[in-house]
Amino acid sequence: MEQLIRNAVIVTVDPQRRILWDGAILVRDDRIADLGPSAELNAKYPAPDRVVDAGGKVIFPGFIDNHTHLFQTLLKGIGDDMELSDWLSHMMFPAAVYLEAEDTYHAAMLGLSEALHSGVTTTVDYMHCHSKGGLTDGICRAVKDLGVRGIVGRGTMDTGVEYGTCPDLCEKVADVEADLHRLFRTYHNTENGRLKIWAAPSSMWSNSDEMLKMQWRVVNEYGAGFTVHVSETEYARMATEWVHGCNDVDLLKKLNILGPNVLMVHCCWVNEQDMELMKQYDMKVSHDVCSNMYLADGVAPVPEMLRKGLTVGLGLDGAASNNSQDMIELMKCTALQHKVKTLDPMAVTAEKVLEMATIDGARSIGMEEEIGSIEVGKKADLVFFDPAASQKSTPMHNPVSTLVYSSGMQNITDVMVDGRMVLESGHLTTASDESIIANGQRAAEGLCRRGKITNRGEGHKWESFKTRAQENGSF
Structure with missing residues (x-):
């Protein structure tokens, strides 16, 4: 045609x-x-x-979202005004334990369609919580049904319980390996190449050496990618040291998880030495500015990364730590954050933000020969x-x-x-906006009831102002 x-x-x-x-x-x-x-x-x-x-x-x-958690679309607005550790323990993990495959499907339909309305044609999803089988399949079904381009990362946790990992979400290495192979055989490079599978361990501190090495071996067997949260917060960086004896970037080097098919997410607390290693091995970065601001993670040193020649794409992150899947909103926030942080209006320009959302986003997932620009021969x-x-x-x-x-x-x-x-x-044209919205609302309410999440409706407290000192009783 x-x-x-x-x-x-x-x-x-x-x-x-x-x-x-x-x-x-x-x-x-x-x-x-x-x-x-x-x-x-x-x-x-x-x-x-x-x-x-x-x-x-x-x-x-087409815009490229190189990091999100589509299942979190059901949790918009109930993790507001919390730092990451509280957000995980008080809202994220309790909900994730009760997820069903139908929940992930309706969440993905809602999140992907919202992103599509903001011009996102390619999404890298990160299904980081697994309390039961089949959850990743719900995301894959939604990618197929909507007709968008999707990379679906199979997430894992198996350690770090003493530092906040939910024990009900921990899995055995052998079980994850078997499921990874199943997902690759079932979905990878299907739908005219629109659907791909990656590995996506939740974080360095919540995964053992054995789990991380296994996933790296499997993705290289299939020629796929590996994406992981890296130095998102100061606490996350310290937790990796407590669990593994070194920070997360050094751990990647120690385990030889290095190369252009590694997509590092957040990177708010990386240092000069980390960035030199990232550049040496052409490792890619997902910059998730709305989530970083929402959770007060810190400001990723993106201008320094760009000066070093690192590839940085844009990630919307999950709607439980952004509250939308709107790429246009994300682009504006990205430019403005770095202008005010550096006091330099040229730190990140409008043109650079568009590059990050398109051709740099394509490079970050190894697809720059196929998508990311309007050129003859490309998709x-x-x-x-x-x-x-x-x-x-x-x-x-x-x-x-x-x-x-x-x-x-x-x-x-x-x-x-x-x-x-x-x-x-x-x-x-591939689904009904009205049905997606209705099904998403119904799935969200059911999940919150099962997870006993009360920070909603009449259970939500009005929070005008609070400081850590007040919480600790020393104000």
Whole structure:
């Protein structure tokens, strides 16, 4: 099938960073077959199977979310105003123990569709809590049903109970290995390559050497990736030292878990030596600014990482530590945080943020030859952006600036994945928005009842102001 998309402003994010101000794209099946001025492609392809008149909309490459926890979509708003250790023990782990495969499916449908409405075409999910079998399968089903591109990481925990790991979520190495092989055989590189499996140990301190080494061996057997939370907080870094005798970056080196297929998440507390090692082995970084701010984790040294030439992509993180799956919101927060932290308005620019959400995000998952920019031969993953959809985005002088600083989800009108429109005129084409929302609400309420989570409805306390000193009784 040939589709000619014309009369668009095309932000290619190609090596020359070209913007075509009246451009057209020929999509043949699932790939970009041609690209150029509208007049030129109209003449070359007078009778395509379908013509899409973009009417002056901006077309960006599909956005890439390189870290989230889709099951947490059911937990929005009940982990507010807590630091990570309390957030885990008081909300996350109690809920995770009661998860069912149907919960993960409805959570993933809700989270993926929300992300899709903000232009996300590729999501790296991180199903880090397993109290029973089949939970990862629910995420895979949602990726297939919505027609998006997904990397689904099978998470694990098996140690660190004395430092906060939930014993009900700990698994045996042999059981995890068997399930990993099953997931790879069942799902990896299926759906025309849209669905892939990775390993995703929850954190360095909650996994034993044996568990970490096993997962690294298995992913390399399948040519896949390995993603893990690294130095998210000062406590997490210390906990790894308590469990393993060294910090998490040194532990990766000790276990020889090194290379371009390692995606390190958060990295708020990495130091100069860590970053040198990360650069030496071309290890990638997921920067999750909304979650880092929400949990008061700290500020990742992203400008320093970029100066060293590290690849840094953007992660929405789970909706229990972000409260949305909105990539446009994330892009603005990313630029603003580093400007104020460094007192440098050029620390992270709008153009750099877009690169992080597209081509750098593709590099972070080893897919830069397939996605991340609008170039002939690449997959047709495209985002249609209408600047006239709201007062906020009007007037548009610079499409990248408007996207990052002056827009919202309402500006995303259409999204194409693998050459197929999965969002059209603001509505999903592969599922019902209304059903997804209703099922998500119902699943969330059931999970909270089973997990006895009371920080909701009438059980939520009004918190205007509190300090650690007040909590400790020394205020």
